[in-house]
Amino acid sequence: MNKSENKLGKPQEYYRERYLRNLPTAFCAGCGNGTILNCFVRAVDALIQDKQLQHQNLLSVSGIGCSAWIPSPHFKGDTLHTTHGRAIAFATGAKIMNPKLQVTVFTGDGDGAAIGGNHLIHAARRNIPMTVILVNNLNYGMTGGQSAPTTPLHVQTSTYPKNPETPFDLSQLMLGAGATYVARWTTYYVNEIVDTLKEAMIHPGFSFIEIISQCPTYAARFLTEFQTSLTPKEQEQFRRQPGAWMLKALKGKKTGVANGHPRYQITLQEKPIDLGVFKQERRPTLIDYLQGLWNNKGDA
Amino acid sequence: MKAGLYFVDGGIACAEGAIYAGCRFFAGYPITPATSIVEQMALRLPQVKGYYVQMEDELASMAAIIGASWSGGKTMTATSGPGFSLMQENLGYAYLTETPVVVVDAQRSGPSTGQATMPGQQDVMQARYGTHGDIAPIAFCPWSVQEMFDFTIHAFNYAEKFRTPTLVMADGEICYMREPLTIPKSSAFPVLNRNRFTKSHPRPEEIFLRYEMPRFGDGHNLLVTGSAHRPNGVRDYTPTFHRATIEWIFKKSQQAGQALFEEKLDLEASHLDSAESVVVSFGAAARPAYHAVQTAQKNGVNVGFVRLKTLWPFPEAHLKALLKDIQRIFVVEMNMGMMVHEVARIACQADVISIPKVAGEVHDAKEILKAVMEADAV
Numbered sequence: 217m218n219k220s221e222n223k224l225g226k227p228q229e230y231y232r233e234r235y236l237r238n239l240p241t242a243f244c245a246g247c248g249n250g251t252i253l254n255c256f257v258r259a260v261d262a263l264i265q266d267k268q269l270q271h272q273n274l275l276s277v278s279g280i281g282c283s284a285w286i287p288s289p290h291f292k293g294d295t296l297h298t299t300h301g302r303a304i305a306f307a308t309g310a311k312i313m314n315p316k317l318q319v320t321v322f323t324g325d326g327d328g329a330a331i332g333g334n335h336l337i338h339a340a341r342r343n344i345p346m347t348v349i350l351v352n353n354l355n356y357g358m359t360g361g362q363s364a365p366t367t368p369l370h371v372q373t374s375t376y377p378k379n380p381e382t383p384f385d386l387s388q389l390m391l392g393a394g395a396t397y398v399a400r401w402t403t404y405y406v407n408e409i410v411d412t413l414k415e416a417m418i419h420p421g422f423s424f425i426e427i428i429s430q431c432p433t434y435a436a437r438f439l440t441e442f443q444t445s446l447t448p449k450e451q452e453q454f455r456r457q458p459g460a461w462m463l464k465a466l467k468g469k470k471t472g473v474a475n476g477h478p479r480y481q482i483t484l485q486e487k488p489i490d491l492g493v494f495k496q497e498r499r500p501t502l503i504d505y506l507q508g509l510w511n512n513k514g515d516a
Numbered sequence: 517m518k519a520g521l522y523f524v525d526g527g528i529a530c531a532e533g534a535i536y537a538g539c540r541f542f543a544g545y546p547i548t549p550a551t552s553i554v555e556q557m558a559l560r561l562p563q564v565k566g567y568y569v570q571m572e573d574e575l576a577s578m579a580a581i582i583g584a585s586w587s588g589g590k591t592m593t594a595t596s597g598p599g600f601s602l603m604q605e606n607l608g609y610a611y612l613t614e615t616p617v618v619v620v621d622a623q624r625s626g627p628s629t630g631q632a633t634m635p636g637q638q639d640v641m642q643a644r645y646g647t648h649g650d651i652a653p654i655a656f657c658p659w660s661v662q663e664m665f666d667f668t669i670h671a672f673n674y675a676e677k678f679r680t681p682t683l684v685m686a687d688g689e690i691c692y693m694r695e696p697l698t699i700p701k702s703s704a705f706p707v708l709n710r711n712r713f714t715k716s717h718p719r720p721e722e723i724f725l726r727y728e729m730p731r732f733g734d735g736h737n738l739l740v741t742g743s744a745h746r747p748n749g750v751r752d753y754t755p756t757f758h759r760a761t762i763e764w765i766f767k768k769s770q771q772a773g774q775a776l777f778e779e780k781l782d783l784e785a786s787h788l789d790s791a792e793s794v795v796v797s798f799g800a801a802a803r804p805a806y807h808a809v810q811t812a813q814k815n816g817v818n819v820g821f822v823r824l825k826t827l828w829p830f831p832e833a834h835l836k837a838l839l840k841d842i843q844r845i846f847v848v849e850m851n852m853g854m855m856v857h858e859v860a861r862i863a864c865q866a867d868v869i870s871i872p873k874v875a876g877e878v879h880d881a882k883e884i885l886k887a888v889m890e891a892d893a894v
Contacts, residue, residue, distance in 0.1 A: 239750070272735035277583070289739050289750055294732045296586060297741035297751075298579065299609050305576035309583030309591070310732060312567050313541050317587065317733050335579075338572040506569070509562035 231257045237292050242285055246459015248403035248429030253286050255406055259413035268418050275310055275317045279303035282358050283324035283351040301332030304339045307346050315503050318417060319346040325366040326356045329384055340395035340422050342502040347416045347423045353431040361434030368485045371438035387494055390424040397423035399493040402466035412493060421501055430462035519701040526664040526690040527552025529697045530620055533668030534592050537707050540566035541589040543580035545573055548633040549622040549688035553594040574599035578606035581617045588731040590672055594620035597639055607681060608647030609742045611765055614724055616675035623687040625876035634876025635688030637799055637850040643683050644828050650762050652769030655683040655828040657798045661695035673708040678768045679729050685827055689800035689878050722747035725764045773829035782831035783824050785838055787813055791820030793844035796859055798824040800878050805848040808884035817892050836862045844891055846871050848884055
């Protein structure tokens with residue numbers, strides 16, 4: 217095996233030349249965003265090789281925040297880097313006007329669940345065919361570690377000494393809103409993310425994948441506080457390599473199999489978080505409905 | 517609707533103008549007085565294989581039409597004051613990314629919920645300065661049902677030609693009002709289509725600072741961002757790049773101003789021969805203003821009339837030339853006095869007198885006449 221090859225078979229250069237722009241990364245050392253971009257290009261490549269997707273039809277839409285920089289400017293394909301929270305609304309217009317596009321939205325917990333929460337639930341409800349990758353790094357990373365709707369209870373952030381808000385379970389929210397494909401992973405489960413993306417990106421409807429990701433710069437500060445089980449030596453290692461250590465916290469226990477994918481469970485706080493594919497169903501999309509209206513003869 | 521003579525309200529005329537211009541995507545959120553535009557678009561778009569999408573709010577409506585424009589469609593939304601406020605951030609995105617879209621604001625009496633549904637002209641400065649950052653808008657201002665149709669087509673033409681958002685600053689009065697509307701035969705009214713983006717440009721990787729609009733799905737690997745960018749779309753905060761972008765936005769607006777003047781779409785004037793005073797107005801307020809001018813003329817008072825057909829870019833050179841020898845300028849508008857400041861800026865020696873009206877009503881021609889006659893008597 218070539219030393220630059222990885223478990224998924226192809227050398228890194230293969231993906232970089234085909235799918236990435238030759239630009240420096242802006243992400244902090246140890247950030248999960250690079251992992252997510254890596255998983256995305258692998259899923260895209262597999263679907264293109266399988267003739268299920270065409271490169272020129274790929275559109276990546278993002279909002280504001282660290283997650284938005286995953287495709288923009290790194291992914292070599294059409295990208296629409298929009299305003300804070302509105303990526304899904306922009307994507308809705310782009311997709312409906314040209315249904316041939318495969319639209320992937322990259323959003324974060326602040327972008328997608330706080331300022332843009334309304335667009336998220338309504339796109340799910342309407343069943344607009346698009347894939348939303350919501351990178352949940354448990355805080356506002358780009359602006360410096362403020363409390364987000366997903367920040368664990370009682371941790372210290374740069375805006376609350378003891379975060380008083382109960383974190384949002386976004387996958388549950390999406391199930392309630394009527395998303396037709398819902399999954400949740402952490403950046404530890406790279407193969408599962410690729411497999412899930414391959415399904416989600418050709419799913420005929422709204423698909424939602426939440427990826428809980430490590431933020432070594434900010435979330436690492438508050439995660440240390442409740443990683444009370446760490447020995448002093450481990451705590452020292454945590455401080456030196458927070459990204460790698462946070463990844464350990466994002467590794468869970470296998471609990472079973474559902475929808476053809478394994479289920480895992482992680483524990484960041486008292487309440488465990490389930491990982492896996494929670495829902496896969498089909499129902500007519502909004503585009504099906506809108507194009508169905510074309511055949512009704514009106515009094516032109 | 518087929519070519520012919522109709523008796524419809526301004527909202528329907530606006531929607532029919534959009535369909536005539538080739539609009540095939542409309543995203544909207546219900547708000548009166550824009551309701552009849554929205555409902556007519558919902559009815560008509562499926563008939564021409566277009567898409568009407570009802571969004572969750574006005575922020576989303578504005579976002580969706582920008583996204584759809586980048587997918588190659590002619591797109592529009594319509595709203596009223598509260599919704600126009602919500603659209604401002606994404607409207608700024610459309611200016612920076614040079615995205616052709618049309619936004620219709622059926623102005624109503626604010627601020628806030630105000631006299632919901634009752635007409636006003638209080639958003640004219642929001643059209644100019646509403647979004648953060650420097651922009652240079654193109655804003656049409658119809659005063660009749662026919663102009664709701666015509667100006668909506670012009671708005672699409674200017675949006676496509678100059679690759680920029682354009683605004684139709686209507687008001688509740690014009691949207692509700694029913695008047696005869698003549699819909700011309702197809703191709704009788706000029707309709708401009710998007711400048712096609714081709715790779716035969718000297719610098720084919722450049723997608724901004726040019727009139728040709730690229731489209732998603734064509735294999736151009738477009739980088740579209742609301743951040744400051746190089747002409748190829750790569751995010752770059754270097755002063756020279758951002759300055760070039762902003763100057764380009766202003767240059768396009770200047771060129772549009774010249775084109776509007778040449779097409780006689782900037783303003784119209786009458787009764788100016790030997791006039792000592794002039795009434796300047798626009799939109800619904802110009803109707804009683806015009807009536808007042810005609811009455812004054814009958815009573816032997818030599819007062820001229822100027823109606824702004826586009827508010828932005830403000831037709832200052834043309835207006836300045838027309839008002840050069842005028843002693844008194846009355847500015848009639850349904851707000852506390854907004855465009856009056858623009859007029860005052862270019863008025864040389866003249867007294868500029870504001871005739872404002874707030875309360876959700878159009879002026880009574882008598883009150884305008886009274887103000888004009890009293891000033892004349894002094």
